[in-house]
Amino acid sequence: MRNLATLLFLGGLVFLLAAITGTLPFGHPPMLVGQAIQQAAKPEVGAANVVTAVVLGYRGLDTLGELAILFAAATAGGLVLGGVQAKGRNNALPAAGFVQRAGTDVLFPLLLIAGLYVVIHGHLTPGGGFQGGVILAAAFFLPLLARPSESLSHIWLSVIEGLAGTAFIALGLGALYNGDAFLTPLFDKGMFGELVSSGSLPLLYLAVGLKVGAELSSLLMRLAHDDGAAS
Amino acid sequence: MTDVSLAVVLPLLGAFVLPLTRHGILRSLGPVIGPILLAACALILFAAWSAYDVPYAVALGSFAPPMGITFYIDDLALLFALAVPLTTLVLWPGESDPAATGRQSLTLLLAGSLTGLALSGDLFNVYVFYELAAVASYGLVVGDGRSPAYVAAFRYLMISALGSVVGLIGIAIIYFKTGTLNLADLSTLSGELADPQGLAAFAMLVIGFGVKAEAFPVNGWVPEVYGAVGKRVAALLAGLASKLAVLVIVRILILVFPHDETRQLLLVLGILGVAVGELAAWQARDIPRMLAWSSIGQLGVVFVAFSLPGKAGVIAGVTVAMHHLVVKSALFLLADRWDRAIESLKGAASTSRIGAALFVLFSLSLLGLPPLPGFWSKFLVLGGLAASASPLQLLAMGTILAGTVIEGAYLLRVVVTFYARPDAAVRVPGQRAGNLLGAGLFALVLLTAAVMINPLWQGLEVLAERAVDTNGYQHTVLGDREAGR
């Protein structure tokens, strides 16, 4: 009986959503804003990757909000999971086997390079601060799995996080100093398609990448070290 | 003119900087950063208000709309934007335990995002700020570490995330149909959104943003969360955050979906909210849950008020919303120490004379006793409903009147309990000075509004006229290109 009710509910929802979205113009979107941005992105922002131009330029405030959401989630997660664990508690977990330890030692620098590459080239190829930041967080999570007794310092992670977030906002506020609105791209646009181009966009993404990497590493560490502390 | 966006950015900056103050040198700065930044935001908004003449738009990043994000500043936006830092300052979490930096960061993020909701003129930007407010409030609900708070926070998170998924589908449908996200641009295309698909998208947006606005299908989280959480946080959520969520829905309604069907949807949701809220409040046996259900009821009245067409709707809605902001925040502040069963608070008046007196004042205003502002707010709503007299609106009128009677029943029951002779066995806690001060400030605002009805009325007329002037909005934001490309 319960399964029948579930099936009816599912069927009803599918019907409702299909009826609503059935006649949408797939493949031929009206593209009012999209068209205008594609034409204006090269002269105005100078980034080869138009999505980065949108994320950091045209919709930069959304990106700031997104950073703040990740920060809020990490802070709330920190409040839920309790504070920094005492150093002695991790010794209960033994180090992992040889394959994992050796593999981690090989992969760690490779992942770091891959993450930094994705972060820095965000304005030229698909990628950017968020994607690269997640790769960096994964890079710092592997040693945690291999050798649980050695963990990163929470203090350093939160300092990096705070400074990177402040740097992002400072770059945005710098434009106010010039008399423009908040988050106007600074610096010269440079040669199109080069690594050093499109003004302050690579710097913004670098700040984003460091912040996201530090935040997710810290969150993963807290989840890993949670021993059910009765707080 | 670019300064107004600082009112959104400064609290975010403060939130990012606060965790740095846990270590070493900056430790003394920690507790003061938040209040200083909020005071700075309030000053910036005051300056903007005094320099304000006609509505204007700020293009963020110096990118021309509709490509970039714009902030739209008019009377309505400034009123709500100004309410945010002031209310947050009064309700600032003042504890100094180790987790305090986290809670203060989250409060600053809540303040920044709510200001952004008031000022923003872009649909997806509104969604992002709404999500920021939501995640910050999940964290604040958890903040004290009491066990029931975790379950309440989880349920709130699930309902809110479900609403966000539905809201995102609604935004996808709107983008599919129109190709733009700027509210002014969408306003010029509102004819395309008048078909059933567009109305379905509006309903999805109402479900999405209605979670914080305690709208009918998605308000199951309210009594649990307000019961389980510290009452100062409940005051922030019930008093402040819900109003900004309603403001967002109303802006989208006026600009993009100004049709009869969408107004009827708000009316129906409002009627349901009033009916369920007031009846459940009557059944509640402890103060926090009574206040929580009562808040659902009052927000139902707000929805009914905003569903009235034209200027009358905006005036009535803003009056009820602002009145509820002041009264409900103050009531929750008073309930901070008195968060227990009503019977066990017998004789509370002898323990805290001022607290009980303030409670009486706010209850009378909530009921609608002249000359308190609550009377004017209810009068405007009922007057507007009586003017158009369709069956649905008569039903709304009857529901609100019946709701007022029920309100009187449960509020006066509490007041009678307070002023009864105290039970020798039960000890009623007194009020904390900080909460009394906050409630006193709110009472001052209430009484000032009661005295200055006339200038307030004129200000509200101008506010409403500018708020419903969609052509003016389009012209201000988009310049002279008003038709589609």
Next chain:
Amino acid sequence: MSTSVGLVFFIGAIGLCVIGIAGIVLSRHLFRMVLALAIAEAGANLLLILAGYRWDAVAPIFTGTAGGQAMVDPVPQAMVLTAIVIGVGVQALALSLVIRIKERYGTLDMQEARQCMQDDLDDAGGVTPSRSRERPAGERPIPAPTVLNSTGGQHD
């Protein structure tokens, strides 16, 4: 051909949304609700990305080759980038809450956890619960059963 491909995309997006929404609404297990949330968010993001797709268009990146080709809409891609990150944050927080609820109340069932929460709130507020509890109220132990001795009398 093109309409059927479009149909597949839409069915995929709607299907994911429906499975996710149904999971959140109908499920009783906390962890399954979080998983359903992840699925629903994936479906909504897919629907949003589909809003920018154009037939025979390339990715919105200016490569060295002489442009002029149509590009897909970059705005939904930026929107989905934001939405995915928001989803990640919310899911991480939800998981932390699940861990804490399991540790505090010992159950991962939504109904039981809500019942424990209501009991805790009632106790804290001093409200007598409106329903009867199966176990005896307060600290009063269940009285030991009286034992009949062989002579038919009672002693306990």
